Structures are given as structure tokens and as C-alpha cells.
Amino acid sequence: MTSPSEPIARRILSGRMLAAFAMGFYGGAPLLLTGSVLLAWMEERGIDLTTIGLFALVGLPYTLKFLWAPVFDRFHWPRLGRRRGWLLLTQLLLAVSIGSLAVYGPGASALVLAGLALAVAFFSASQDTLIDAYRRESLHDREQGLGASLYVNGYRLGMLLASGGGLILADWIGFSDMYGLMAALMATGMLVTLLLPEAAAGEAHPNSLKDAVVLPFVEFFRRSEAVWILLFILLYKLGDTVAGQMTTPFYLEMGFSKTEIGAVVKLFGFWATVLGGLAGGALILRYGIYRTLWQFGLLQLLSTAAFAVLVHTGPQLPALTAVISFENLSAGMGTAAFVAFMANQTDRRFTATQYALLSSLMGVPRVIAAAPSGWLATTVGWQNFFILCALFAIPGLLVLPRFRTWLAD
Structure with a gap:
């Protein structure tokens, strides 16, 4: 170690x-x-x-x-x-x-x-x-x-x-x-x-296939905070997930060319996310998961709201680059803390089963909550849409204090 x-x-x-x-x-x-x-x-x-x-x-x-x-x-x-x-x-x-x-x-x-x-x-x-x-x-x-x-x-x-x-x-x-x-x-x-x-693994693995199927659920739901853990996994990245569903139509409607979107959003944004992930991992090592979940969650909220600025700037490449840099850096850091949180919620006897369940649950907002995103953007307009998406991040942050006593390092 x-x-x-x-x-x-x-x-x-x-x-x-x-x-x-x-x-x-x-x-x-x-x-x-x-x-x-x-x-x-x-x-x-x-x-x-x-x-x-x-x-x-x-x-x-x-x-x-x-x-x-x-x-x-x-x-x-x-x-x-x-x-x-x-x-x-x-x-x-x-x-x-x-x-x-x-x-x-x-x-x-x-x-x-x-x-x-x-x-x-x-x-x-x-x-x-x-x-x-x-x-x-x-x-x-x-x-x-x-x-x-x-x-x-x-x-x-x-x-x-x-x-x-x-x-x-x-x-x-x-x-x-x-x-x-x-x-x-x-x-x-x-x-x-x-x-x-x-x-x-640190502890003995299950003695039977029945134990391997049943005990991961029994162990998890015996925890006093089990429901809150599941709720947090559903909510923590809800805001940027819903916003992310509509970003490409938004860029095109704002007047950015497909070349600009490809160069800035896909290529430049990829490396910003990589940098954010590395920075996030280093900061978690220094400050612990609890504090960084708060910090990165707030950054995700602000970076989602930053898209509303593009409504006023129009198709200005420097503005797009700044917003994409901020959003992808925040997303990279938030993902590092989020994945680490899920890993730490697994019992080492049933790591594969419990982590597979939690990571499957993580994908629910992407499929279900993001589905009405187009309707929401059409109804309230782009600026209000991104502000609402930023507010969607608040419920996940409000769950965090319940974990303070055992998650904080």
C-alpha cells in the first residue's frame, strides 16, 4: 500500500x-x-x-x-x-x-x-x-x-x-x-x-450459487442507508444526464457548424474529460470521497447552467470552447467520484454482483429521465431548459449529508 x-x-x-x-x-x-x-x-x-x-x-x-x-x-x-x-x-x-x-x-x-x-x-x-x-x-x-x-x-x-x-x-x-x-x-x-x-477478496466467497444470488441483496438491504444509497445513485448525475441528451440539437440550433461541433465538442471535449478524470482522481486521493462528491457535484451544476450563456452569445467559438471545457472537466471529475462511491458500497464477498447492480441502476436516468428532455426544451426554451437541468442536480446533493458519518474520511 x-x-x-x-x-x-x-x-x-x-x-x-x-x-x-x-x-x-x-x-x-x-x-x-x-x-x-x-x-x-x-x-x-x-x-x-x-x-x-x-x-x-x-x-x-x-x-x-x-x-x-x-x-x-x-x-x-x-x-x-x-x-x-x-x-x-x-x-x-x-x-x-x-x-x-x-x-x-x-x-x-x-x-x-x-x-x-x-x-x-x-x-x-x-x-x-x-x-x-x-x-x-x-x-x-x-x-x-x-x-x-x-x-x-x-x-x-x-x-x-x-x-x-x-x-x-x-x-x-x-x-x-x-x-x-x-x-x-x-x-x-x-x-x-x-x-x-x-x-x-478479503473474505470467503459464497458457499453456494444460491448464496451468491441471495446474499448480495440481503447484505445490501440490511444497511440502514440502503435506500438512500440507491436514491443517490439515481440522482447525483441526473442534471447533466438530461442536459447531455439535447446538447447536439442545441449546438446546431444555435448556429454552430458540424465541423465546429466535431472539433470542439468531440475532440477537444474528449481531452478535457480525460484531464478532469485525472484531476478528480488526484483530488479524491487528497480530500476523500465525501468532500469531492460535494465539490464536483456543485461544479457539475454550474457547468450545466453555463450552457444557458450560449443562448446569449450565439455561435461564438470561444464561448463554446469555454463552456465545453468547463462542462467536460466537471463531468470527468464527477464521474471519478461517482464510480469510486459505487465501488466502495460493495461487499468484497459479492463485488461482481453488487457492482453490476449499482452500475445498471446508474444507467436508468440516461434511458428514462432523459426521454422527455426534447419535450422539456421545446416547452420552456433552451435557456430555461439548462437552468432546470442544473437544478435537477440539487436533490442528489441533498442526499449526501446522510452519508457524512461513514463516508467522510
């Missing part, structure tokens, strides 16, 4: 943190191979739009991963351990399923294509579950924020490589060969897993 006086740079470059970044990269790389990249390949092959639309269902394993997570908590592999054993098997099957997509692709029947895409999504979601559990068990509570920021940044880099890099590469060598290269890339993740030490 690192000492409190050890420099932040040395902690970031420690083996545990580099492992968090590498695992994040391998977690993010396959995500869009069954999403936007596959849909582009299908469009190129002339697949009808109705079929393309139905492929959104392929992403269901990312929402339902808690259903099979108890298997990962219950069973372990001889010599390799509970996390590394499952990770190796999952990464092998993930590489094989991506390679199978490279071979068959949209040229196969829709049923075969859907089955292969579903297999990629299933093994990718399983890998996410195992990586989250490994990170939770291999890092001290105080290190979760920095580990989460490096993991999230690695995840974003993997997504960027597979989506933007994958599409560019497909223009040169074709989609089939590009998917083949992605399969080979994912196979290298097995080498990283073999180099990692097995995470110490």
Missing part, C-alpha cells in the same frame, strides 16, 4: 493504477463494435433500416449483466483465482466472437449476425463486470477515485480507438479485416490478465 505522503505522479504510475487504465481500455474497445461501427457496416451492405434499428436490442447484456454476475462471485478457477480465471475465459471468448463477426459479418443471415453480435455484447458486458470487481478488490478504499478515473479514461480511449479509429481503418482495409484486427487486439488483453496478481 502506498503511503499518504507519496507523490501523486508515483501513485498514478503504480502497477495497480496502470492495471486499472489497461483494463479500462480493454473494456471500452468492444463496446461500439456491436453499436455504431456494426451499424455502419450494415448500412454499407445495404441492410434495411428496420433491421438496423432492431440491433439496438443487442446492447441488452450491458443492462442485464447482474443476472449472471453471481456465477463470477461463487466459483473460482484453480491457480488462476476467482477474477483472473473468469477474465481469461471471457477475453478468449470475446476475441473469438469478434473474430467470428469478421468472418461472417452482414453477409450472413440476420439471425446469425444478431447471434454473433449478442455474443460479443454478452462477453464484453461480462468482462466489464469482472474488471469492475477486480479494480474494487485490488485497490484500497481511498484509491478507488484515482483508480476509477484511470479506468474511465482507459475505457474512453478504447471506445475512441474502436469507433473513430475503426471507421477510419475500415475505409482503408474494409470492415472485415478491421474486425479481425480488433479481435487480435482483444486477445492481447489475456496477456495483461496473466501478468496481474489475483485480487484478494
Whole structure:
């Protein structure tokens, strides 16, 4: 364990943190191979739009991963351990399923294509579950924020490589060969897993599959603050989630060109988020999760409200750059603290199951609460919309004081 006086740079470059970044990269790389990249390949092959639309269902394993997570908590592999054993098997099957997509692709029947895409999504979601559990068990509570920021940044880099890099590469060598290269890339993740030490769970794992399914729920809901923890997870990032759903239509309506949006929002904003994540992880290490959840939550509130300023400035590139920088830095910091908070709420005996449940719950606002965002923007106008979204962040902050006695360091 690192000492409190050890420099932040040395902690970031420690083996545990580099492992968090590498695992994040391998977690993010396959995500869009069954999403936007596959849909582009299908469009190129002339697949009808109705079929393309139905492929959104392929992403269901990312929402339902808690259903099979108890298997990962219950069973372990001889010599390799509970996390590394499952990770190796999952990464092998993930590489094989991506390679199978490279071979068959949209040229196969829709049923075969859907089955292969579903297999990629299933093994990718399983890998996410195992990586989250490994990170939770291999890092001290105080290190979760920095580990989460490096993991999230690695995840974003993997997504960027597979989506933007994958599409560019497909223009040169074709989609089939590009998917083949992605399969080979994912196979290298097995080498990283073999180099990692097995995470110490700290306590005995469940004695039966029934215990692995039931006990995570029993343990969690016996806590006096269980309902408040779930409520906080639903509310903490509600404001920027609802606002984020409508930002692209807002930019276009304000008069920004697609080139400006791509350059500032997507590329510049990506690096601002990465910087925010690293800064957030370092600050969590210094000040603890409770204080930084407050600080980053307030920054998220203010950065969401800042979009209302663009209503008055019009399509001014410096104003857009300033707002995007502020918002993405705040979002990166807030995400680091939020992910660290969720990790620390898991019991090490059931890390995979409980974290899968909490992370699935985290996605609820993105799907449900963000759905009426277009109606809200139309009804109240852009300025009032972003001010309301900023106010949506307040309920989550009001829940925080309930955690002060046990969350504050």
C-alpha cells in the first residue's frame, strides 16, 4: 500500500493504477463494435433500416449483466483465482466472437449476425463486470477515485480507438479485416490478465450459487442507508444526464457548424474529460470521497447552467470552447467520484454482483429521465431548459449529508 505522503505522479504510475487504465481500455474497445461501427457496416451492405434499428436490442447484456454476475462471485478457477480465471475465459471468448463477426459479418443471415453480435455484447458486458470487481478488490478504499478515473479514461480511449479509429481503418482495409484486427487486439488483453496478481477478496466467497444470488441483496438491504444509497445513485448525475441528451440539437440550433461541433465538442471535449478524470482522481486521493462528491457535484451544476450563456452569445467559438471545457472537466471529475462511491458500497464477498447492480441502476436516468428532455426544451426554451437541468442536480446533493458519518474520511 502506498503511503499518504507519496507523490501523486508515483501513485498514478503504480502497477495497480496502470492495471486499472489497461483494463479500462480493454473494456471500452468492444463496446461500439456491436453499436455504431456494426451499424455502419450494415448500412454499407445495404441492410434495411428496420433491421438496423432492431440491433439496438443487442446492447441488452450491458443492462442485464447482474443476472449472471453471481456465477463470477461463487466459483473460482484453480491457480488462476476467482477474477483472473473468469477474465481469461471471457477475453478468449470475446476475441473469438469478434473474430467470428469478421468472418461472417452482414453477409450472413440476420439471425446469425444478431447471434454473433449478442455474443460479443454478452462477453464484453461480462468482462466489464469482472474488471469492475477486480479494480474494487485490488485497490484500497481511498484509491478507488484515482483508480476509477484511470479506468474511465482507459475505457474512453478504447471506445475512441474502436469507433473513430475503426471507421477510419475500415475505409482503408474494409470492415472485415478491421474486425479481425480488433479481435487480435482483444486477445492481447489475456496477456495483461496473466501478468496481474489475483485480487484478494478479503473474505470467503459464497458457499453456494444460491448464496451468491441471495446474499448480495440481503447484505445490501440490511444497511440502514440502503435506500438512500440507491436514491443517490439515481440522482447525483441526473442534471447533466438530461442536459447531455439535447446538447447536439442545441449546438446546431444555435448556429454552430458540424465541423465546429466535431472539433470542439468531440475532440477537444474528449481531452478535457480525460484531464478532469485525472484531476478528480488526484483530488479524491487528497480530500476523500465525501468532500469531492460535494465539490464536483456543485461544479457539475454550474457547468450545466453555463450552457444557458450560449443562448446569449450565439455561435461564438470561444464561448463554446469555454463552456465545453468547463462542462467536460466537471463531468470527468464527477464521474471519478461517482464510480469510486459505487465501488466502495460493495461487499468484497459479492463485488461482481453488487457492482453490476449499482452500475445498471446508474444507467436508468440516461434511458428514462432523459426521454422527455426534447419535450422539456421545446416547452420552456433552451435557456430555461439548462437552468432546470442544473437544478435537477440539487436533490442528489441533498442526499449526501446522510452519508457524512461513514463516508467522510
